[in-house]
Amino acid sequence: MTAFWLAAFTFVSEDAAVLTAAWLVGQGGLSATAAVAACAAGIWVGDLALWAFGRAMARTSWCRRWCARRLPVVAGRALALAVDEPAALVASRFLPGTRLPLYVAAGAVGAHPARFFSWTLAAVAVWTPLLVLGGSRFFIGGVLVLALLRTSRTDWGRRWWRPVAARARRWAMPEFWPAWIVYAPLAPWLLWQAARNGGVGSLGAANPGFADGGFVGESKFGILQTLPREWTLPAHLVREGDLDSRARAFDDALDELGTGFPVILKPDVGQRGTGVRRIASRDEAMAYLAADRGPVIVQACHPGPFEAGIFYYRRPDEARGRIFSITDKRFPSVTGDGVSTLEALLWAHPRFRLQVPLFLSRHDGARVLADGERLQLVAAGNHCQGAIFLDGPELITPALDARIDQIARAVPGFFVGRFDVRYRDPRAFARGEDLAIVELNGVTSESTNVYDPSYGALNAWKTLARQWQIVFEIGAANRARGASPVGVGRLARLAIGYWRSRPAMPVAS
Numbered sequence: 001m002t003a004f005w006l007a008a009f010t011f012v013s014e015d016a017a018v019l020t021a022a023w024l025v026g027q028g029g030l031s032a033t034a035a036v037a038a039c040a041a042g043i044w045v046g047d048l049a050l051w052a053f054g055r056a057m058a059r060t061s062w063c064r065r066w067c068a069r070r071l072p073v074v075a076g077r078a079l080a081l082a083v084d085e086p087a088a089l090v091a092s093r094f095l096p097g098t099r100l101p102l103y104v105a106a107g108a109v110g111a112h113p114a115r116f117f118s119w120t121l122a123a124v125a126v127w128t129p130l131l132v133l134g135g136s137r138f139f140i141g142g143v144l145v146l147a148l149l150r151t152s153r154t155d156w157g158r159r160w161w162r163p164v165a166a167r168a169r170r171w172a173m174p175e176f177w178p179a180w181i182v183y184a185p186l187a188p189w190l191l192w193q194a195a196r197n198g199g200v201g202s203l204g205a206a207n208p209g210f211a212d213g214g215f216v217g218e219s220k221f222g223i224l225q226t227l228p229r230e231w232t233l234p235a236h237l238v239r240e241g242d243l244d245s246r247a248r249a250f251d252d253a254l255d256e257l258g259t260g261f262p263v264i265l266k267p268d269v270g271q272r273g274t275g276v277r278r279i280a281s282r283d284e285a286m287a288y289l290a291a292d293r294g295p296v297i298v299q300a301c302h303p304g305p306f307e308a309g310i311f312y313y314r315r316p317d318e319a320r321g322r323i324f325s326i327t328d329k330r331f332p333s334v335t336g337d338g339v340s341t342l343e344a345l346l347w348a349h350p351r352f353r354l355q356v357p358l359f360l361s362r363h364d365g366a367r368v369l370a371d372g373e374r375l376q377l378v379a380a381g382n383h384c385q386g387a388i389f390l391d392g393p394e395l396i397t398p399a400l401d402a403r404i405d406q407i408a409r410a411v412p413g414f415f416v417g418r419f420d421v422r423y424r425d426p427r428a429f430a431r432g433e434d435l436a437i438v439e440l441n442g443v444t445s446e447s448t449n450v451y452d453p454s455y456g457a458l459n460a461w462k463t464l465a466r467q468w469q470i471v472f473e474i475g476a477a478n479r480a481r482g483a484s485p486v487g488v489g490r491l492a493r494l495a496i497g498y499w500r501s502r503p504a505m506p507v508a509s
Helices: 002-009 014-027 032-057 061-071 074-084 087-094 099-107 114-136 137-152 155-171 179-196 220-224 242-255 282-291 342-348 352-360 400-408 426-430 456-478 488-498
Strands: 235-238 261-265 277-279 296-300 304-313 322-330 333-335 374-375 387-392 416-423 436-443
Touching: 002 032, 014 032, 032 099, 032 114, 032 242, 099 114, 155 352, 220 235, 220 296, 220 426, 220 436, 235 242, 242 282, 242 296, 277 282, 277 333, 304 400, 304 426, 304 456, 322 400, 322 456, 333 342, 342 352, 352 456, 400 426, 416 456
Parallel strands: none
Antiparallel strands: 235 296, 261 277, 261 296, 304 322, 304 416, 322 387, 333 374, 416 436
């Protein structure tokens, strides 16, 4: 009889029922099996009731008003998850505040009953024993856990919980791993490649035409100057100096470009999009130049809307090179509903929630977008700045491969690296006719298709291993042809000097 009342008590408060069950088990008043079964049965029946409620009320005007009030943004995505991603039903059991709207939404859209029942049963089967048995053994700990879960359902709790959950989710996705985690498993392979190809210094010989092979700290403007003008976005350099002289140099560069605003400003020496900004006015430009006193590139702003990262290589003994990979870069955007703030829209999105602080550093989180209004969150094609990278082998065509090889062979002493390219027309791009090079990166550039969310760690390591093998082999071949390697000490000083002097500029816009 105790088990029956315990199951019924879950309809009043799941937390209190589970806590009571844990206490009863700890005191010997109820067996662990009976306590878990009673709580699980009551919780699962409650889940089914939510689904049935959504099913019954889906066509009523009252339900539509309720959904509009309670689910202004989450509704559309929750419905899609309920139908297309059944695993979300399990996850919602562990994410406070998500179960009620998701389960009601599942019923409202007519999610298949068998699928809904089986996934929710699986969630309850995992969730309930953890709390009941864990709480019975460590009663005070169980109280604290339940109190934390209850608190996390408040506005204050959500503000605390969501960043924690987002950070945990990022650690589960290889595309967001820090570089040291990505490269740690590759270290033995890289050391082996260095040993069999004349040492680490061979990296500097891979591109004899670039300073230190383009290892780090190379002048982006200097490399742009070596590229064929007809395939390169126009750019000018604002050198170091006092603000007045730099302001005059910027005005002269703007006149030379002849495009007006917006323009792109970025450090002449930079990595991973640091300091890349889309500038819409002279006041913005002056603020940028005041913040970054180093050499700055002023570059025409290509409208896109497409961008690709093309990793290319050519062995010195071969007449032609080839495209190793293409990364199809996507620029995320959100669409308003006329009710929710931008911050709410970001937290409601399954991917954008992983980078909310980044996006809010550029946009006003309190802004309410009009219904149907679209806001592009990212302008620069950098993964760590919010762009989405997709593996794009379908973009490689014989015509494009030939065009990239033609451009690359026109650059003195260049054999391996990545072109970042903007274009307007996918068909013309495939014909090798529509491309504007934003920049060319040297020996330490990556085959960025490894940051595709679906790529996986094993595929990424395999691709990077092959890429670095090619780089070392090209460096060794160039050394055999008379190119000078770069000493290990110099490479180390370059790396340390770069990290110490990284520009203290905001992230890419």
